[in-house]
Amino acid sequence: MQRIARASFSRFLLALVLALAAGLSLTPARVALGIAAPAEIVPPEKREQEHVKAVTRAQALVREVAPTLSSTSSPIAGVAEALRVKPAAVRVERVLFERGDEESKFTLTGSASRDGILAFRTALTESGAFTSVTVPVGALVGSQGGRFQITLNGAF
Numbered sequence: 237m238q239r240i241a242r243a244s245f246s247r248f249l250l251a252l253v254l255a256l257a258a259g260l261s262l263t264p265a266r267v268a269l270g271i272a273a274p275a276e277i278v279p280p281e282k283r284e285q286e287h288v289k290a291v292t293r294a295q296a297l298v299r300e301v302a303p304t305l306s307s308t309s310s311p312i313a314g315v316a317e318a319l320r321v322k323p324a325a326v327r328v329e330r331v332l333f334e335r336g337d338e339e340s341k342f343t344l345t346g347s348a349s350r351d352g353i354l355a356f357r358t359a360l361t362e363s364g365a366f367t368s369v370t371v372p373v374g375a376l377v378g379s380q381g382g383r384f385q386i387t388l389n390g391a392f
Contacts, residue, residue, distance in 0.1 A: 311335075314342055314365065314392040321359035325352040333392075339367060342388040350376065353384045366390045 311333050322328060326348040334341045348356065353375055360369045368389045375384035 311340065311342075311392045314340075314388065314390060317363055317365040318342065318344060318360060318388060321356075321363050323348075323352055323355045323359065325349060326356045335392075338391075339389050340392040342390075342392070344384075344386045344388065346384060347382045348384060349382060353386075356384075357386065360386065360388060 315331055315333075319328065326346060328344050328346040330343075330345040332343040332345070334343075353371060357369055357371050360366060366388045368387075370387040370389075372380075372385060374380045
């Protein structure tokens with residue numbers, strides 16, 4: 237009888253320990269739920285104002301991007317032409333595009349030897365894709381340590 241009582245007590249203790257362990261494993265979730273801020277109920281008027289603001293921002297973005305998307309000559313074509321005529325020794329590291337009303341401008345930044353920069357400028361000028369090709373004198377005389385910045389203007 238005493239063996240049966242001990243076995244029952246052991247089972248009871250095991251069940252109690254397992255129940256405590258299960259309860260303690262849920263404690264972090266209970267604490268997190270207790271700390272979390274209650275959900276904010278947004279009144280319909282405020283939701284409508286936020287929607288109007290989002291639509292206004294989207295319309296402003298479309299107005300900003302529309303000239304680029306609807307241009308008769310793609311800016312990508314200008315970059316492609318510049319990279320097509322680039323000598324192998326020239327490394328272009330950055331391309332900046334600025335849209336203008338009449339003409340747009342690409343600024344190519346990179347590194348090359350003086351001869352490489354001169355060859356690149358000549359190739360860009362002879363390609364006929366750009367209305368002007370400008371290289372700062374410092375890049376041509378080598379005072380910039382092989383770094384260059386070429387500005388290309390055109391109707392992109």
